[in-house]
Amino acid sequence: MPELPEVEIIRRGLVSLTPGLTIAEVELLRPDCVVGAAPEFTAGLCHQVLQDWQRRGKYLLGKLSNGGGWVVHLRMTGQLLWLTTPQPVTKHTRARIFFTGGQELRFVDQRTFGRLWWVAPGQALTQVVTGLQNLGLEPWDCSAEILYPKCQRTRRAIKSALLDQTWIAGLGNIYADECLFLSGIDPQTPCQDLSAPQVAQLHQAIVRVLETSIQAGGTTFAHFRHVQGMNGHYLDQAWVYGRAGQPCRVCGTAIQRQKIAGRSSHFCPRCQPKRLTRH
Numbered sequence: 001m002p003e004l005p006e007v008e009i010i011r012r013g014l015v016s017l018t019p020g021l022t023i024a025e026v027e028l029l030r031p032d033c034v035v036g037a038a039p040e041f042t043a044g045l046c047h048q049v050l051q052d053w054q055r056r057g058k059y060l061l062g063k064l065s066n067g068g069g070w071v072v073h074l075r076m077t078g079q080l081l082w083l084t085t086p087q088p089v090t091k092h093t094r095a096r097i098f099f100t101g102g103q104e105l106r107f108v109d110q111r112t113f114g115r116l117w118w119v120a121p122g123q124a125l126t127q128v129v130t131g132l133q134n135l136g137l138e139p140w141d142c143s144a145e146i147l148y149p150k151c152q153r154t155r156r157a158i159k160s161a162l163l164d165q166t167w168i169a170g171l172g173n174i175y176a177d178e179c180l181f182l183s184g185i186d187p188q189t190p191c192q193d194l195s196a197p198q199v200a201q202l203h204q205a206i207v208r209v210l211e212t213s214i215q216a217g218g219t220t221f222a223h224f225r226h227v228q229g230m231n232g233h234y235l236d237q238a239w240v241y242g243r244a245g246q247p248c249r250v251c252g253t254a255i256q257r258q259k260i261a262g263r264s265s266h267f268c269p270r271c272q273p274k275r276l277t278r279h
Contacts, residue, residue, distance in 0.1 A: 001076045004170030005213035007058050010080055013227035014053040017082055018105065022049050025098040033094040033109065035117050044068055044118035057135045057169030061125065069119035071129050078114030081106045082227040135169040139207055142168055144200035151191035151199055158194065159187035160261040168206065174219055174241045177266045179205040181239045186272045187265045240266040
């Protein structure tokens with residue numbers, strides 16, 4: 001699933017390509033990718049100028065000239081691909097957005113979990129896209145002072161907590177593993193057992209990992225592509241994710257992988273030692 005860095009990279013690509021362009025036509029090959037009435041989505045986008053793109057967590061928020069909005073959630077395998085010349089329509093193409101200059105923005109989604117919304121002028125985004133209602137702060141807006149009290153209220157594993165979008169918006173499995181490694185925290189550590197300095201180090205690691213990934217173009221594990229079709233290269237420098245059995249880049253110990261709350265977690269048992277828990 002594209003996480004914050006991948007969605008941010010797509011947003012930046014869209015900002016560089018689409019603002020000021022007028023949507024001429026919308027073709028829905030799979031109308032069920034739209035939340036709400038497909039005809040309203042099509043009519044709502046047609047003849048509007050795309051003015052800007054923002055990001056909230058893993059959601060892309062497009063601003064239209066009439067005050068309405070276009071929201072995209074890529075979920076597991078969704079892609080937005082920018083085309084300047086006609087290309088064959090692939091099997092997994094779900095929607096095609098055509099612009100008056102002849103360009104096309106194509107929504108491709110193999111697993112069909114991705115979703116599109118049209119937000120009418122005057123409507124609040126959170127009224128239409130319910131997933132936006134309970135999102136936590138963006139990582140750069142959060143702080144250790146905010147995170148530490150959250151940790152003190154639960155004994156669930158810190159890895160599980162980091163995947164909770166009401167805590168920090170945009171983090172997912174890849175970058176949760178990476179930031180836990182950089183902060184030296186075992187992923188199974190109960191949140192309440194983390195000290196204030198550990199939480200501060202964890203927040204610093206979250207910001208560092210996300211910024212590093214954005215600079216590397218994100219992570220292409222299977223499906224992620226930039227809007228112009230390029231792969232991301234973060235996995236080339238990942239600390240632990242996807243490296244089970246390989247030597248730790250710091251100490252040489254073999255990276256381990258195990259399931260935590262149903263998700264694969266990668267960690268170094270030496271750099272992220274288990275500690276005595278508090279009761």
